Amino acid sequence: xxxxxxxxxxxxxxxxxxxxxxxxxxIENCIxxxxxxxxxxxxxxxxxxxxxxxxxxYLNGTSVRVEGNVQEATGDTMNCGSIVVNGSAGDATGYxxxxxxxxxxxxxxxxxxxxxxxxxxxxPAIVIGGRAGSFLGEYQAGGTIVVLGDRRGGKPIIGNFxxxxxxxxxxxxxxxxxPPLLPAQVRAERVSELPEDVRSLIGAWCGAFGEGAAAYxxxxxxxxxxxxxxxxxxxxxxx
Amino acid sequence: xNIYIRPEYEVVRDENRCIACRVCERQCANEVHRFDPExxxxxxxxxKCVNCHRCVCLCPTHALKIVKSDDTYKTNANxxxxxINEVYKQANSGGVLLSSMGNxxxxxxxxxxxxxxxxxxTNPPIDPLREPxxxxxxxxxxxxxxxxxxxxxxxxxxxxxxxxxxxxxFSAMSYGSISYNAHESLARxxxxxxxxxxxxxxxxxxxxxxxxxxxxVQVASGRFGVFEGYLESAAAIEIxxxxxxxxxxxxxxxxAKISADVSETRMIPQGVDAISPAPHxxxxxxxxxxxxVYSLKEATAYKKPVIxxxxxxHNIAAIASGIARSGADVIAIDGYRGGTGAAPTRIRDNVGxxxxxxxxxxxxxxxxxxxxxxxxxLVGGSIRSSADVVKAIALGADACYIGTAxxxxxxxxxxxTCHAGRCNWGIATQRPDxxxxxxxxxxxxxxxxxxxxxxxxxxxxMGGMGINSIEALRGNRLMLRGLGLNEAELRILGxxxxxxxx
Ligand code: SF4
Ligand code: SF4
Numbered sequence: 001x002x003x004x005x006x007x008x009x010x011x012x013x014x015x016x017x018x019x020x021x022x023x024x025x026x027i028e029n030c031i032x033x034x035x036x037x038x039x040x041x042x043x044x045x046x047x048x049x050x051x052x053x054x055x056x057x058y059l060n061g062t063s064v065r066v067e068g069n070v071q072e073a074t075g076d077t078m079n080c081g082s083i084v085v086n087g088s089a090g091d092a093t094g095y096x097x098x099x100x101x102x103x104x105x106x107x108x109x110x111x112x113x114x115x116x117x118x119x120x121x122x123x124p125a126i127v128i129g130g131r132a133g134s135f136l137g138e139y140q141a142g143g144t145i146v147v148l149g150d151r152r153g154g155k156p157i158i159g160n161f162x163x164x165x166x167x168x169x170x171x172x173x174x175x176x177x178x179p180p181l182l183p184a185q186v187r188a189e190r191v192s193e194l195p196e197d198v199r200s201l202i203g204a205w206c207g208a209f210g211e212g213a214a215a216y217x218x219x220x221x222x223x224x225x226x227x228x229x230x231x232x233x234x235x236x237x238x239x
Numbered sequence: 240x241n242i243y244i245r246p247e248y249e250v251v252r253d254e255n256r257c258i259a260c261r262v263c264e265r266q267c268a269n270e271v272h273r274f275d276p277e278x279x280x281x282x283x284x285x286x287k288c289v290n291c292h293r294c295v296c297l298c299p300t301h302a303l304k305i306v307k308s309d310d311t312y313k314t315n316a317n318x319x320x321x322x323i324n325e326v327y328k329q330a331n332s333g334g335v336l337l338s339s340m341g342n343x344x345x346x347x348x349x350x351x352x353x354x355x356x357x358x359x360x361t362n363p364p365i366d367p368l369r370e371p372x373x374x375x376x377x378x379x380x381x382x383x384x385x386x387x388x389x390x391x392x393x394x395x396x397x398x399x400x401x402x403x404x405x406x407x408x409f410s411a412m413s414y415g416s417i418s419y420n421a422h423e424s425l426a427r428x429x430x431x432x433x434x435x436x437x438x439x440x441x442x443x444x445x446x447x448x449x450x451x452x453x454x455x456v457q458v459a460s461g462r463f464g465v466f467e468g469y470l471e472s473a474a475a476i477e478i479x480x481x482x483x484x485x486x487x488x489x490x491x492x493x494x495a496k497i498s499a500d501v502s503e504t505r506m507i508p509q510g511v512d513a514i515s516p517a518p519h520x521x522x523x524x525x526x527x528x529x530x531x532v533y534s535l536k537e538a539t540a541y542k543k544p545v546i547x548x549x550x551x552x553h554n555i556a557a558i559a560s561g562i563a564r565s566g567a568d569v570i571a572i573d574g575y576r577g578g579t580g581a582a583p584t585r586i587r588d589n590v591g592x593x594x595x596x597x598x599x600x601x602x603x604x605x606x607x608x609x610x611x612x613x614x615x616x617l618v619g620g621s622i623r624s625s626a627d628v629v630k631a632i633a634l635g636a637d638a639c640y641i642g643t644a645x646x647x648x649x650x651x652x653x654x655x656t657c658h659a660g661r662c663n664w665g666i667a668t669q670r671p672d673x674x675x676x677x678x679x680x681x682x683x684x685x686x687x688x689x690x691x692x693x694x695x696x697x698x699x700x701m702g703g704m705g706i707n708s709i710e711a712l713r714g715n716r717l718m719l720r721g722l723g724l725n726e727a728e729l730r731i732l733g734x735x736x737x738x739x740x741x
Contacts, residue, residue, distance in 0.1 A: 014537050034530065039467045039538030057534040059719045060467040062556040073521050076534065092521040095464035098506055115461060115518050117507040139516055141507065169511055233512070234491070237334030238659065239323060 002026045010034045010052065017045065022168075027051075030068070037064050041081070050168045053090075055096060056083045072109070075102050080122065084208050088130065097124040097143070101201070104128050105209045110159070111135040116169060118142025127205040134159030137224070141168040146201055148216060162186070163224050165232045171224040172198055178222050187227040190215075194221060240296070241331045244324050245310045248290040250283035251346040257281055263294035263303060268661040268673055279369035291654035314723070319657050336584035339657035339667070341484060341576040341621050341643055349595035350627045354737055356718045357444070358705040365707055367698035373699075373708040375404050378475075378615040378637055381543045381569045386425035398544040398568055399544050401475050403638055404433030404696045406628060406709055409686075410573075410619045410640035411477065411548070412631055413439030415492050415501045415513070416580030417646075418674040419446075421666045424649055424682030431687050433631040437640075438464075440479055440515060442489065448472045453626050455546065458535065460489060461515035463505040467538065475569070480519070480528070483577030483620035486550030486591045491581075495661055498669045526563040532566045544568035546617065551575060551597035552590075556604035563605055569615045571640060572597050577620025578643040580641035580667055581658035586655050594618050595634065599732045602635025602714055605671070611714075625696035634732065635714040646688040651680045717741060 001022045005013050010033040015023055017036065023043055025129030027036065030049030035046050037102045038054065050068045050229035059078035069087035073095055080099040088106030096115040107130035114135060116124050124143035129150045136158050137145050149157040163186040173179065178188045194202070199217060206213040226232070250271060259281055260461065262415050269287045272294065273445050274280075288305065295303045308442040309592040312320055325336060358364045365372065379400035386394040396449050409425045425436040430453045437455040442464015447454070451472035459479040470476055479485070492513040502591025522528050532545050547562045548571035549555070555572065579587065598618050603613040617641030618631050628639050647653070650664040656666035665677030697709070706712050719735040729736060 011537075011541075015540075019538060032511050035534050038534050041467065041471065043607040053530050054534040058465070058467050058470065058538045068464035073530065073534075076521065077462045077465050095521050096465075098462075098466070111520055115516070119508065122506075135520075138520065139514055141511060141514070165514065165516070167514065168508075232514070233493075235334040236333070236583075237328050237332040238656070239328060239336035239338050 001029060004028050005033055005049065008033065010036075014038065017043075019022050024227055027227045033073070035060050056081070059083065069106070073101070073202045078102075078124070081184070086209065089128075091133070094124065094126045097126075098122050099124050101204070102126045103205045103208050104130075107132070108136075109133045112144045113140060113143070113171075114138040116140050116143040116145070118169065125201050127201050129205065129209070131155060132158045132162075134161050134163065134164045137166055137169070138163065139165040139167070140171070143169045144172070144173045144198060144201065146171070146174075146198060146205075148202070148205070163226075164224045165223070166224060167232050173222045174216065174219050175222055176220055179225060182224070184230045185227050185232045186224050187229075188224050191221040191223045244327055245306055245308060246285045247289060247320070247324075248288055248305050249308050250288050250294075251287045251306050252281060252283060253304075254280070256300040258300055258302075260299060262297055262299060266293050266297050266663060268663050268668075268670070271290040273392040288485075289656040290652075291508070291656070291663045292335055292652040303517050303555060323394050329553055337581055338587055338655060339581050339660050340653055340655040342588050343488045343579045343655065346576075346593070347441070349593055349724075349732065350623070350630055352723045352728075353595075353630050353719045353732070353734065355626065355629055355633070355700055355704070357703040362705040364705055365702040367702040368700075371707065372698040372702060373710070374406060374697060375402070376406060376637060376709055377402055378617070380614060381612040382610075396406045398536060399542055401435065401544055401569075402433070403435070404698065405690055406632060406638040407432075407690050407693060408434050408455070408617065408638060408640050409436040409623075410577075410642035411437035411439040411455075411479065411482075412580075412642060412646075413441030413492075414444055414504050415439075415441040415458075415669070416498060417666055418662075418668055419444065419500065420677040420679045420682065421646070421649060422447060422672050424677070424686055425645065426453065427679065427683035428686035428690070429453040431683070432690050434690070435474060437477060438473075441492075441501070441513075442506060443469050443472065444500070444504045455693070458531075459515050460517070460519045463507065463513060463515075466506070470535065470539050470543075473543065475544045475546055476539070477548050478528075478531055478535070478567075478570065479548050480522070481548065481550035481552070481573065482579065483550045483573030483575050483591055483594070484579035485582040485586045486575075487514075487517060488583070488586055489517040496669055501669060525565050527565075528562065529565040536566070546571050548573060550577075551592045551594055553592060555592070555597045556600040559601040560604055560608055560610070562682070563608075563610045564613075567614060569617055569637075571617040571619065572601060573640075574618070574620035578646070579657075582727070594620050595630075596728075596731050598631060598636055599634050599716075601660050603733060606714075625693035626700070628693065629697055629700045629712070630719060632709060632712050633715050633718045635716075637713060644689070645649065648685045649677060723740045 006029045026046045032052040034052035039058040043062040047066045053072045055074045057076040059081040061081045063082045065084040072090040072091045076095045080096045083102045085104045089108045091109035093112045110133040127146045164183045377400040380398040383396045429436040440459035455475045456473035494510040546569040547567040575591030615637040618636045622639045662668040719734045722737045
């Protein structure tokens, strides 16, 4: 089904999506409607335009593809499914996601992937084509974030405070040097060989946006993981 | 060098009664009691005792008691023993002091400074045993737009409501902080009583989905166990912004407490710390809160009320006003005496304000702004009796959350060491040998007993006032008078002094 979202309130648009029986849904002329595909499962939703905040919140298996940019809190607490953004994404992308994958062609804003966690077969992943804003992977507890750093015009690949409070998961940055000013809870190392699951994530990103994989796979990467010598925890005394 | 700190409480055994049956030894997870084969007598090591009274209750000959130690430092009204010991502990370890359960400090309890009215002569009292006395109520937004369909018939525009048979709900306690058997007891009691229990932020165990229609599920900053099925299963969804015992800080369940079962429920790997950051990192304004409220409503097709829970803090009225405008259906306010499975002592004992004052302020503010009917108000932290419930409702609450009182019904003796994970009563622990001490068949019955008894008392007090429905008591502050309160307190509570006429 095709839905023309021109002048539609988000509640009406989302009700139309919810109540539609077809698996394939195309939303055209999307202009800032929030919560599209919230909690959705087993659908394929294409969005043309700019969806509003909380696209795919609690997503539960549906695949979403956006031709355009997305705003804040995309994929908040998503459980499984995929969100592909042929554009850039705003702040708090993938907040607390537990599974599924988010592929962003351009940049992401602040707090991407914060509180991301893994659980059993669920291993969430975010691949960012461009740069990531500050607080990337804050409190990360699991899953994988990859930043490819395309078209960054000399700007740093990540902002400040990357991985503050990180206690699980990993972050891959396609760059030569270890970024300065990483917090004490993070350990950085050069990657000699990309693991298979990261290679396939990068492959999926290239496939989604029609990019050749060689330039991305045969590049140098820095890997960030929690620093077990300096864990994120408070020292307590029983009282 | 560690300075030795004498225990605050001592185990006293009546040697004439003790038969050395060793029950105490088996019952104490803190390993206080030991049998001495040489003398054939039991020995106690008071240093490890947390005063949970488990051994006292189970000793078959009642040979045991726990007494406050009479050992004391030189008496000092400023530097009392506790204060001095806390300095020693921190100098010994360098650690942040960690405590559990509610604030035990001797701050004034305003519930105890308010008295309830009764009818005499004119408006006669009602006998609840003889006449109907309604304690049933609904929680949710009551204001609704009048809309008609093409044929002119009224459309049902009322927001989803939660029906309660009693004005009491069980407050949020996560699986992880309390045991499986404690959760089962709460869930079954809620079902039988026609009320709700609250999962806390630890997710919902797969065995308890069947109690969904009596379950409030929580969404906190860590989003543990939150997924479509969890939201779908519940009667209502509570966004946890704050908790009375630790306003402004988050939670941290150490990996050691993440058992296989807890890990499955929280949907995180076993042994990994469960960290709930202090803020929701996507909420910096009422507009952002509105976004979370509506994302939950959208994900559940507007079928469930959304509760926003906050700690009672200084600007509570303005905060509540914002929440009422965020689209939330219910505001839950947690006072500074609310319980917790673990909180830094300094935060628990010094941050936040009493629920009585917070409630009075919020109810008044929402009335002044004409938005009181847009939300229901739930209060907790700490409601200790049916009289507290009646006073809370007269101050403006719709219903009350009880946590500590519910745990007491399950056997908790307020030893305040939940954070150690060795609760001898099988409540605040994940150790299978301890958990099985709490039998949910008995536990749920005790909870039902407690709430049923309170409900009878509430009806009796209502009858005495000549009020036959709980809804008519709500915000009826003329039913309260203050005693031992100063001008500011009376003004904030919005009540007159005892003896003052209308
Ligand atoms: S900790 Fe509890 S069970 Fe152990 S000795 Fe003290 S009161 Fe008895
Ligand atoms: S729940 Fe258990 S550990 Fe916590 S205060 Fe009560 S008896 Fe003590």
